[in-house]
Amino acid sequence: MHNDDFLFESAKTGNARSFAMLYEKYAKQLYLYAYKFLENREDAEDAVSQASLSVYRNIKNIRNSGSFKAYYFKALSNCCRDIISKNKFTVVGPEETENLTDGGGxxxxxxxxxxxxxxxxxxxxxxxxxxxxxxxxxxxxxxxxxxxxxxxxxxxxxxxxxxxxxxxxxxxxx
Amino acid sequence: MKNTDREFLKTLQNKISEEPVSLPEKLSPDSISELVEGEALNKKSRKTVKRISAAAACAIILFAAAAVGLRFYGPQIKPVSPSEESGPQAGTDDYAEIREFFHSVREKSKSNSFFDEYNTAETSGAADDSADGVSQAENRAISQTDAQTQGVQEADIIKNDGRYLYIVHRANPNKIVIVDAINPNKLKTAAKISLPETDDEFYTAREIFLYDGKLIALADTSPKSDSVYPDIYGNNGAYTVYGNTGGTVNRCGALIYDISDVTKPKKTAEYMLDGCYIGSRLTEGTLLVTSNYTVPLYKDDKKLDSACIPSGYINGIQYQIPEKQIHILPDNRENSYSVIMKIDLKDGGAQPQTCAVLGGSSDLYCSKTDIYLAKRSYEEKEGESKSFTQIFRFSFENGLEYKSEVKLPGEFLNQFSMDEYNGFFRIATCERNLQSYVTVLDKSLSVIGSLGGIAKGESVYAARFIGNKAYIVTFYQTDPLFVIDLSNPSSPKIEGELKIPGFSNMLYPYSDTLLIGVGTDGNESGTNGKLKISLFDISDKSNPKEISKAVSGTSAYSIASYEHKAYMKFGDTGDFAIPILSYGASSESEEEPFICAFRVDNGSISVLKKYKADSSENGMFIRGAYTGGTVFAINTNELYAFDRETGEKIDKITLLDSSELPGGNVVVFN
Incomplete structure (x- = not known):
């Protein structure tokens, strides 16, 4: 398998596939984080998508593959906060939380x-x-x-x- | 952490890890790949993508705001005027207008709806050294850092003066290692420079120049402890900096070391600026350092009043940039500055000049008289996210002056998207996956002519201006190389076009009629991960041809596909070399790092020699260099010397002992 450094360097050149392979390593954690934070599946999807675009666009600013995960979560945390501040007037309670699994647990x-x-x-x-x-x-x-x-x-x-x-x-x- | 906390945390972690999570289709790696590639721009998903990119833009604002710098609320400000530009004296309030502006920025940022654009704080490094004033040992050909513009040197992580190699250590950039290579069979460490460290900050070397018996280290500083988080608006109070270098950046600038005795480098001067390093250039003894300074929006008025005026620091003494050298543009409503310092090394650097314009930037192009700073921005217009490029031009011919500004549609790719020729500034930009533009402007940055609609549905992957032609590589499935004729500046036109599989990320001029492309191989349906070195014949501009190519046998990667400084030309033979990391020659996990030299002969390109590392333990080679019959290569912690003819390793030296390295086996690429 390609190692992270290789994928990272390749992603830096704009290779979307390599970027997605790096993303895959943390995809579930990212989604789970956003889902638990935002308590809403659609928002969580948006947040992860937004964070991914942000990281991809700014990947040249990340010095090495070791910082990739932290940078991604930093971006995601910003996106989540952004969504929360946009949703400030919509009350989202725990009763609206949806099931996290596609098929239902x-x-x-x-x-x-x-x-x-x-x-x-x-x-x-x-x-x-x-x-x-x-x-x-x-x-x-x-x-x-x-x-x-x-x-x-x-x-x-x-x-x-x-x-x-x-x-x-x-x-x-x- | 208390034991009970630790145990409970573990319980929670277990509990959560047991939850079944299935990733929604929209977040599958394939979807993310499509999303970032922008290929999801078909009719069905158009709306979603637009919405996302708009929101992403917002997110990046926070990022960019965070990207530059927690400014250290440092010592008492002593306004000193460093040069003939007379700075305001303490007590006067020439800065009132600027302060008022930042108070209003802060007000608006509280509601978080203020920023409608952002800039990315990218580091395009800068760099090159031609032997401008460097004494060369004997009369042998030596390597020089590849530079975009003749006569304008760019800094790099390795410099060669013909005897010594000067290397910024990649795993511990606090150190610069000088190796004596007079006898390549016996490489010897001549000296190690440790950059300064204060109680609060440490310095990190980014790149170096050599000039007239001096080593110039371009560096930035970061706070040692992360406990200095001032009370700042924006980003919900949690205003962190996690950008550029993966850490907080306070200031950047140039440290000058006297290396007249190479074994005893001595720091003689230090020139710093607020903000993080964008890049630098050195031309005819004039050193230019550029930074991107994001003003922290302190809640405290006094702190804000002080932080909103960018400062320079000469040998540790802070001075505020004179008011007349700070330019606030009416349409820019952001809290980042682009800052430039000009240091005349010929007169010992006594009188540096500084200049700032409101509007951050991320890349630079520099001619012998003008420096152009460029920023990308994204705006929401009529429900669509549009990309723009803003250019700030400064002249350093006499003094240092901010001259003009322009905003153009589309985003630029890198420094090679820009060029100055015969008094015209030219730039290639693209609206991702929509179209590309080439625009010609005069020095006042008024548009003289422009060509849009290039490569509909594609994006720019590489650009190079040579004389009155532009060479643009765009990519969707295949690799069109466009030749654009700029001989009539008011009406640029497509002169020739070539479609081939794969694409090039970097174009290197080889001769008047030949271009080298470094990129990825592919077929009609896409790319295959193999490295491709193309030779383009551009003698007939209306009919460019790929006349020869070298393709790696397995997947391979080269830094030279995005970093031009990794491209080394052998000045004496015309051969060239790039570092390559190839994968899986004999097994999936095998990595083989080497420097690969190529020869162009009779219209065909061939592999001349491979200079191979013993193992991939220290990562790939990141740069090559040569002196006469010896080829050198560096990786994270080693310098190799090879016989240029036979390719055999002559010697190898470890740059830093393990005690001098940060913990663990850290492999850092450029």
């Missing part, structure tokens, strides 16, 4: 999911962003700090606070 997984999802949606935007970056994308606090622009300390304390909030909500419901 089992009954219990839907219930399980909506518990976690509704716990997530009780967090503020900023908190949700940090939690999702840690949980879905597996970024460290230092990486999250680069992506969000918050200080390392602020990321750690927000993350800890949000996790505590989530824990209490989930435990209550169980």
């Amino acid at each position: 089992t009954e219990s997984s839907v219930i399980e999911k909506s518990m976690l999802d509704s716990a997530l949606s009780s967090l503020s935007e900023g908190e949700r962003e940090i939690v999702l970056l840690a949980v879905v994308s597996g970024f460290t606090s230092a990486e999250i700090s680069k992506i969000t622009g918050l200080t390392g300390g602020s990321v750690r304390s927000k993350l800890s606070r949000s996790l505590a909030k989530l824990r209490s909500l989930l435990e209550k419901e169980v």
